Amino acid sequence: MHCVAPVLSLPRDLRVAFDVDVVTGGRWQDAVDLPNLGAELLDGAQFPNCAAYETWLIGERRRLSAATETLLQEATLTSISLGKPGRGGMHRAIAFAEQSGDSSLAASAYRHLAGSDVLRGIYARADRRLATAEAAVTVDRHAAVELAAIGGVSRLDQGDVDGAIAIFRRGLAADLHRAHPFLPIMLAHTGRAYLLGSDLGAARRCLQESLDLARSRAWAGVTAAPLALLGHLAVAERDLVGARGLLEQAFARACQIADPCWETWSAHGLGLHASAVGDDASALAHLVDAITRSRPQRGGHLWSHVWALTAGVRIARCSGDLRAEGWYDEAIVIAQRCGMRALTDQLVHLN
Secondary structure (H helix, E strand, O other): OOOOOOOOOOOOOOOOOOOHHHHHHOOHHHHOOOOOOOOOOOOOOOOOOOHHHHHHHHHHHHHHHHHHHHHHHHHHHHHHHHOOOOHHHHHHHHHHHHHHOOHHHHHHHHHHHHHHHHHOOOHHHHHHHHHHHHHHOOOOHHHHHHHHHHHHHHHHHOOOHHHHHHHHHHHHHOOOOOOOOOHHHHHHHHHHHHHHOOOHHHHHHHHHHHHHHHHHOOOOOOOHHHHHHHHHHHHHOOOHHHHHHHHHHHHHHHHHOOOHHHHHHHHHHHHHHHHHOOOHHHHHHHHHHHHHHOOHHHOOOHHHHHHHHHHHHHHHHHHOOOHHHHHHHHHHHHHHHHOOHHHHHHHHHHO
């Protein structure tokens, strides 16, 4: 502030409780928990005797709004990939954005919260929040990618493979240059959709593109997702030598970034691999690990937890392992409660 002190006088009731440095130069994990995230800088303050300061303030407000939007995008990406959302900060961001009329910021926060809901298996609320986010602003290509990434995972986890693929395709078509940071993860989930639908050729193409894109951006941790699913694909194709290498590499990278979802996919795949080579003891050990790593207390992807439980039930029953029934009961309760229709059907047919 370069205006002389007597010219600038803040109202006594004005609350200036906002850490600009955290928003513009700090971590999103800290920023989303700021009490006034989304509020306008020095909201309510007027400086009639300092035109230069007024001009500066307008510019700073724009810069702060852009920085907040960037933080919310980063938080959304992390919530999808790592399962570590900051829901309290997002609720506050929505409240302040709506009060200030910043519909773009509110839409970003709604998308973030929808991603958090998908991870926790609250699909109806996630879909409502995505609809609210879509209605709040004119959807540009950037927002279209995020809506598709989150909405596609919601549809896929509920068991609608074809619907999910259609949503993912819309998102991919909105970003032909593959510039959005969501793209490697959305491509991995698109590959998961094709894998679950038994279209192994399409699954491989999407997963390889996901892997190539993550590598081109030097995102070593993100490569864990496509590597893990390529390992599942290799097991399905009976390429057991290739599968083991992919899954071990995926597991190591997932553990490096402590991602519970990708750790689960990798350990799950290692269990399927061990079962395929006839080592039921190792298969159960890997699946126990997958089930443990995907426990909801770790904040991971609930669908992946039920997916691992379902595989555990199959192999444990074949081996006469008494843990099978406890896993079955846990899996069927979660799947039915959340509306994971395809997994529910698989579990019902196991009885």
